[in-house]
Amino acid sequence: MEAYQHMKKEGLLALKKGLTAQFEDIKGRGLSLDMSRGKPGAEQLALSMGMLDVINSSSDMKNDTGVDTRNYGLPDGLPEAKRLLAGMVGADPEQVIVFGNASLSIMFDAVSRSMTHGVMGSTPWAKLDKVRFLCPVPGYDRHFSITEYFGIEMILVEMTENGPDMDVVEKLVKEDESIKGIWCVPKYSNPQGYTYSAETVKRFAALEPKARDFRIFWDNAYAVHHLYADEREQDQLPDILSLCKAAGREDMVYEFVSTSKVTFPGSGICMVAASEGNRKDFLQHLKIQTIGHDKINQLRHTLFLKDMDGIKEHMKKQGEMTLIKFKTVWGELERELGGLGIGTWTYPRGGYFISFEALDGCAGAIVAKAKEAGLVLTPAGASFPYGKDPRDSNIRIAPTYPSLEELELAGRLFVLCVKLVSIDKILESR
Amino acid sequence: MEAYQHMKKEGLLALKKGLTAQFEDIKGRGLSLDMSRGKPGAEQLALSMGMLDVINSSSDMKNDTGVDTRNYGLPDGLPEAKRLLAGMVGADPEQVIVFGNASLSIMFDAVSRSMTHGVMGSTPWAKLDKVRFLCPVPGYDRHFSITEYFGIEMILVEMTENGPDMDVVEKLVKEDESIKGIWCVPKYSNPQGYTYSAETVKRFAALEPKARDFRIFWDNAYAVHHLYADEREQDQLPDILSLCKAAGREDMVYEFVSTSKVTFPGSGICMVAASEGNRKDFLQHLKIQTIGHDKINQLRHTLFLKDMDGIKEHMKKQGEMTLIKFKTVWGELERELGGLGIGTWTYPRGGYFISFEALDGCAGAIVAKAKEAGLVLTPAGASFPYGKDPRDSNIRIAPTYPSLEELELAGRLFVLCVKLVSIDKILESR
Numbered sequence: 001m002e003a004y005q006h007m008k009k010e011g012l013l014a015l016k017k018g019l020t021a022q023f024e025d026i027k028g029r030g031l032s033l034d035m036s037r038g039k040p041g042a043e044q045l046a047l048s049m050g051m052l053d054v055i056n057s058s059s060d061m062k063n064d065t066g067v068d069t070r071n072y073g074l075p076d077g078l079p080e081a082k083r084l085l086a087g088m089v090g091a092d093p094e095q096v097i098v099f100g101n102a103s104l105s106i107m108f109d110a111v112s113r114s115m116t117h118g119v120m121g122s123t124p125w126a127k128l129d130k131v132r133f134l135c136p137v138p139g140y141d142r143h144f145s146i147t148e149y150f151g152i153e154m155i156l157v158e159m160t161e162n163g164p165d166m167d168v169v170e171k172l173v174k175e176d177e178s179i180k181g182i183w184c185v186p187k188y189s190n191p192q193g194y195t196y197s198a199e200t201v202k203r204f205a206a207l208e209p210k211a212r213d214f215r216i217f218w219d220n221a222y223a224v225h226h227l228y229a230d231e232r233e234q235d236q237l238p239d240i241l242s243l244c245k246a247a248g249r250e251d252m253v254y255e256f257v258s259t260s261k262v263t264f265p266g267s268g269i270c271m272v273a274a275s276e277g278n279r280k281d282f283l284q285h286l287k288i289q290t291i292g293h294d295k296i297n298q299l300r301h302t303l304f305l306k307d308m309d310g311i312k313e314h315m316k317k318q319g320e321m322t323l324i325k326f327k328t329v330w331g332e333l334e335r336e337l338g339g340l341g342i343g344t345w346t347y348p349r350g351g352y353f354i355s356f357e358a359l360d361g362c363a364g365a366i367v368a369k370a371k372e373a374g375l376v377l378t379p380a381g382a383s384f385p386y387g388k389d390p391r392d393s394n395i396r397i398a399p400t401y402p403s404l405e406e407l408e409l410a411g412r413l414f415v416l417c418v419k420l421v422s423i424d425k426i427l428e429s430r
Numbered sequence: 431m432e433a434y435q436h437m438k439k440e441g442l443l444a445l446k447k448g449l450t451a452q453f454e455d456i457k458g459r460g461l462s463l464d465m466s467r468g469k470p471g472a473e474q475l476a477l478s479m480g481m482l483d484v485i486n487s488s489s490d491m492k493n494d495t496g497v498d499t500r501n502y503g504l505p506d507g508l509p510e511a512k513r514l515l516a517g518m519v520g521a522d523p524e525q526v527i528v529f530g531n532a533s534l535s536i537m538f539d540a541v542s543r544s545m546t547h548g549v550m551g552s553t554p555w556a557k558l559d560k561v562r563f564l565c566p567v568p569g570y571d572r573h574f575s576i577t578e579y580f581g582i583e584m585i586l587v588e589m590t591e592n593g594p595d596m597d598v599v600e601k602l603v604k605e606d607e608s609i610k611g612i613w614c615v616p617k618y619s620n621p622q623g624y625t626y627s628a629e630t631v632k633r634f635a636a637l638e639p640k641a642r643d644f645r646i647f648w649d650n651a652y653a654v655h656h657l658y659a660d661e662r663e664q665d666q667l668p669d670i671l672s673l674c675k676a677a678g679r680e681d682m683v684y685e686f687v688s689t690s691k692v693t694f695p696g697s698g699i700c701m702v703a704a705s706e707g708n709r710k711d712f713l714q715h716l717k718i719q720t721i722g723h724d725k726i727n728q729l730r731h732t733l734f735l736k737d738m739d740g741i742k743e744h745m746k747k748q749g750e751m752t753l754i755k756f757k758t759v760w761g762e763l764e765r766e767l768g769g770l771g772i773g774t775w776t777y778p779r780g781g782y783f784i785s786f787e788a789l790d791g792c793a794g795a796i797v798a799k800a801k802e803a804g805l806v807l808t809p810a811g812a813s814f815p816y817g818k819d820p821r822d823s824n825i826r827i828a829p830t831y832p833s834l835e836e837l838e839l840a841g842r843l844f845v846l847c848v849k850l851v852s853i854d855k856i857l858e859s860r
Contacts, residue, residue, distance in 0.1 A: 049487040
């Protein structure tokens with residue numbers, strides 16, 4: 001393939017003509033496909049249907065310790081649910097508080113609580129002139145929405161294959177007391193699928209923040225979401241909690257995990273794992289906010305998934321399904337865009353996304369073009385604070401939700417859009 | 431029976447001796463009974479076990495409109511869940527947002543949101559010098575805990591059999607811009623079991639608050655919790671939402687309801703019903719805080735309870751069970767305390783509680799004495815802001831959780847404690 005940048009105008013225009021015809025052809029088919037979010041596919045959801053049978057009207061509804069899960073009690077969660085969720089990230093069950101159906105809500109509430117009540121006795125953030133968060137980019141849009149909602153200023157930090165640029169992180173948190181947190185998806189990151197290196201995690205645990213109320217929001221959302229069953233092909237992430245503790249900074253981190261993409265999105269269970277001091281903050285808030293979370297659903301999860309072996313077995317099947325989808329996208333990208341110099345993409349070994357880097361200034365136009373033909377992608381810029389990608393180049397591809405057939409068509413449409421927009425961009429810039 | 435106040439010292443002391451022996455006898459049995467919270471009894475929970483069968487691994491998991499309830503989507507709830515919950519309080523399903531497992535969390539989050547973001551564009555309460563709430567007393571302790579947690583000053587308003595003293599409420603909200611809300615349990619109130627009269631509800635809808643961001647927190651927790659199946663023996667409560675709308679004040683009220691005490695505490699579903707302007711506030715917050723609530727549990731509830739006829743049928747059985755418990759308590763109180771002049775109690779026609787008024791200064795001592803013999807009651811003062819009952823006279827009795835056998839013993843112990851503490855009090859005050 002000849003790189004587009006090296007082609008002459010006439011060649012590009014001729015190419016465009018043919019591509020436009022192909023685009024119009026697909027557009028004419030009346031495609032209606034939403035690939036905007038990381039949603040599991042129907043075949044993945046089917047794997048968890050057995051969870052709906054482990055409890056029925058004949059069940060005794062008691063947990064391991066004899067508590068009736070139907071009634072009030074155990075606001076911090078069933079002990080077996082703590083063990084199950086702790087196991088997913090290698091935390092100690094003693095560090096865990098089980099919450100409801102969405103770890104995002106724990107994070108939201110933690111920020112909200114810090115605004116109104118401070119962090120372990122610190123000044124409430126709402127009373128400070130300025131509160132800042134570090135935001136590795138590209139990153140998870142819903143994290144950035146939380147900080148934006150609370151008027152917290154977001155500072156962009158470049159992501160690398162090994163995690164955030166730690167030189168920048170170390171310097172900023174050490175110098176600036178207004179920096180109160182950093183958003184992290186440390187394993188199979190959203191959207192690039194990068195896993196923080198052992199060195200990066202070590203540097204996180206060794207951070208010397210000027211603000212005593214600085215917290216690492218460690219959203220380990222894809223802790224068990226490997227594409228490959230062979231452990232040698234799985235990314236490994238050191239346990240941040242024990243590293244922070246060893247470094248004498250056990251209060252510096254909150255770790256989150258959920259089963260939203262293990263069982264059912266919206267009907268899963270989730271947790272925070274943290275130091276005793278932090279857990280006190282969480283519990284004080286929790287006990288005013290609710291009488292308790294859904295313990296029947298906790299019981300359902302523990303009876304179905306049982307333990308880490310059960311989770312591994314379950315996620316192995318999901319990994320196989322996800323890998324087929326990822327390979328479909330990769331195949332299309334390689335076949336159609338390889339060597340053209342108009343885009344690069346990531347090859348994660350887990351998680352939910354492939355991150356695509358278009359030519360600068362092209363992402364918005366590509367997403368708009370795809371929409372014109374009935375394919376809704378994640379809005380360009382979504383992976384950046386305030387929805388603004390400074391280079392307008394990043395597109396998050398979420399391959400899991402469509403069927404394979406839909407995904408093939410979506411892939412063909414996507415590369416057509418990339419080509420057409422890139423040709424215009426190249427011609428325009430000459 | 432001779433009233434204790436009219437008895438001579440010698441008579442009282444002789445009486446005390448006999449009562450003390452009875453108390454020691456019960457104490458010796460090693461009773462361990464927790465009646466501190468309004469928890470459904472096992473026989474009530476058993477009525478909802480069928481709900482665990484309506485969804486299983488063979489279910490198609492689609493709602494009425496064809497949405498896969500297992501996946502993300504419909505953050506404001508399934509349409510059929512909106513209809514079901516709206517029906518419980520006579521609201522319009524269009525006014526409803528379905529939330530998770532606890533209406534208390536909706537209230538907490540509404541206050542928290544008002545602190546950080548204000549109410550429909552008003553100044554965030556955290557930026558105001560003073561924020562006050564009106565608290566009808568005795569009332570629901572968890573309401574007061576929320577306002578206390580956020581540093582909101584609480585002003586006590588006396589409850590009557592017809593609801594809060596509306597002369598006071600009208601005057602205060604009209605004069606004082608710092609009054610931003612009032613906590614209400616308008617039907618079968620916690621703890622007295624009073625239902626606001628039609629006149630009271632009308633006066634609520636006609637309030638003229640000085641603060642534009644004043645909201646009535648209308649916690650209709652016991653909307654369908656009648657003790658008697660005959661409608662003529664059920665309390666009726668006018669629909670506050672339509673009355674407020676008719677009065678041109680549709681933004682003034684948030685109404686809450688849940689199935690926590692219809693199906694399973696902690697594993698129910700809940701909602702807020704409110705005006706369009708208020709719903710925007712709730713939705714803006716909700717969409718940042720979560721991707722969505724547990725739709726499978728919403729589906730489970732709608733398939734099991736079906737509609738208002740289904741709820742009525744279900745609650746009729748619960749009412750029968752609750753009535754037996756209430757009658758057991760009333761019988762003991764009447765038999766043992768009738769005519770003694772040392773306590774009065776309420777006869778609600780629904781809800782979860784009987785409210786007991788001891789002699790002034792006796793409630794704390796009665797609760798402590800019961801605990802000495804193994805019976806944990808709701809802490810004295812719990813029904814008042816800051817846990818402080820100015821007269822130290824109110825005790826909340828929660829009869830639903832114990833078995834009938836336990837309840838009989840608890841009742842006997844309770845009246846003994848009332849008698850012993852009252853004798854001491856009377857002697858002390860002479």
